[in-house]
Amino acid sequence: xxxxxxxxxxxxxxxxxxxxxxxxxxxxxxxxxxxxxxxxxxxxxxxxxxxxxxxxxxxxxxxxxxxxxxxxxxxxxxxxxxxxxxxxxxxxxxxxxxxxxxxxxxxxxxxxxxxxxxxxxxxxxxxxxxxxxxxxxxxxxxxxxxxxxxxxxxxxxxxxxxxxxxxxxxxxxxxxxxxxxxxxxxxxxxxxxxxxxxxxxxxxxxxxxxxxxxxxxxxxxxxxxxxxxxxxxxxxxxxxxxxxxxxxxxxxxxxxxxxxxxxxxxxxxxxxxxxxxxxxxxxxxxxxxxxxxxxx
Numbered sequence: 001x002x003x004x005x006x007x008x009x010x011x012x013x014x015x016x017x018x019x020x021x022x023x024x025x026x027x028x029x030x031x032x033x034x035x036x037x038x039x040x041x042x043x044x045x046x047x048x049x050x051x052x053x054x055x056x057x058x059x060x061x062x063x064x065x066x067x068x069x070x071x072x073x074x075x076x077x078x079x080x081x082x083x084x085x086x087x088x089x090x091x092x093x094x095x096x097x098x099x100x101x102x103x104x105x106x107x108x109x110x111x112x113x114x115x116x117x118x119x120x121x122x123x124x125x126x127x128x129x130x131x132x133x134x135x136x137x138x139x140x141x142x143x144x145x146x147x148x149x150x151x152x153x154x155x156x157x158x159x160x161x162x163x164x165x166x167x168x169x170x171x172x173x174x175x176x177x178x179x180x181x182x183x184x185x186x187x188x189x190x191x192x193x194x195x196x197x198x199x200x201x202x203x204x205x206x207x208x209x210x211x212x213x214x215x216x217x218x219x220x221x222x223x224x225x226x227x228x229x230x231x232x233x234x235x236x237x238x239x240x241x242x243x244x245x246x247x248x249x250x251x252x253x254x255x256x257x258x259x260x261x262x263x264x265x266x267x268x269x270x271x272x273x274x275x276x277x278x279x280x281x282x283x284x285x286x287x288x289x290x291x292x293x294x295x296x
Contacts, residue, residue, distance in 0.1 A: 009139070012140055012142060013146065014258065015253065016142075016143075016149075017146065017257055018254060019151075019153040020253070025249055026246075028231065029241070030201040030204075031201040033241065033245070034173055034239075037083075037198065039201070040227065043224065044107070045111070046209045047115065047222060049068060049071065049212075051115055051124070051218065052071055052206070053068055053071075053126060054213055061127075064210040064214055075203045076200060076203040078199075079200070080195050082107070083199065087194070122219065132144075146215060149214055149215055156207055164242060172188060232248075232273060233248045233249050233252055235276060236276060236279050238286030238287050243288055244287045
């Protein structure tokens with residue numbers, strides 16, 4: 001039954017959920033949106049980051065967000081190493097399409113198997129003072145389990161947007177997606193820029209993993225649930241657009257929240273793909289995609 005109270009709470013949860021989705025997707029907007037690397041293992045790296053946070057939280061009591069930030073440089077280094085393997089094995093030889101996709105499928109399953117062997121298939125949770133806290137404003141409830149990840153997600157998203165538009169490497173990342181020949185003429189190695197960019201995309205997985213384990217319990221294969229959503233958000237927003245990714249995540253969060261509240265959660269998994277089909281039918285470049293870019 002419709003009520004103003006349910007409607008207002010659905011909007012608030014939808015906005016918070018959208019921010020969370022933006023955190024999960026922002027790294028993929030770099031690797032897939034800018035570099036054209038179909039990193040199907042992106043959610044698996046997020047789960048890896050979540051388990052790193054779980055280990056340090058359960059054993060030492062550290063805040064998961066703090067751990068996610070501390071380990072971001074380690075994930076950056078891991079990303080540069082993975083891109084080097086990908087580049088030498090596939091991109092350099094022009095075999096990055098199907099074989100490169102198979103490579104990341106393999107990486108995804110390797111991560112899952114290692115986590116299953118290490119932690120089993122039981123769901124794991126973290127502890128923090130703010131997780132069970134809830135602020136109430138009139139009829140609207142704001143759970144801090146969602147609000148804190150939303151704030152961190154906004155900081156991360158706008159920080160990456162600033163980096164992409166205001167720094168040399170950020171602009172070079174944009175140029176890689178548009179004209180690699182121009183980069184070479186400027187004596188800039190596109191492979192080096194891509195390596196840095198891919199490392200940055202994986203660094204976001206460490207923080208996104210911290211946010212994920214705050215929002216929901218985790219187990220090694222839970223990342224599969226988000227593969228369709230993160231790719232749909234990146235394509236909906238427009239390939240390579242961090243602002244578009246944020247807008248698409250917000251829209252998806254709002255629609256999912258409304259559907260779940262008034263029609264039940266069984267319909268929500270179809271929202272991302274339904275929205276993707278509609279946007280691609282009427283605006284193939286996505287919400288803020290570049291004109292002429294129809295890779296999605």
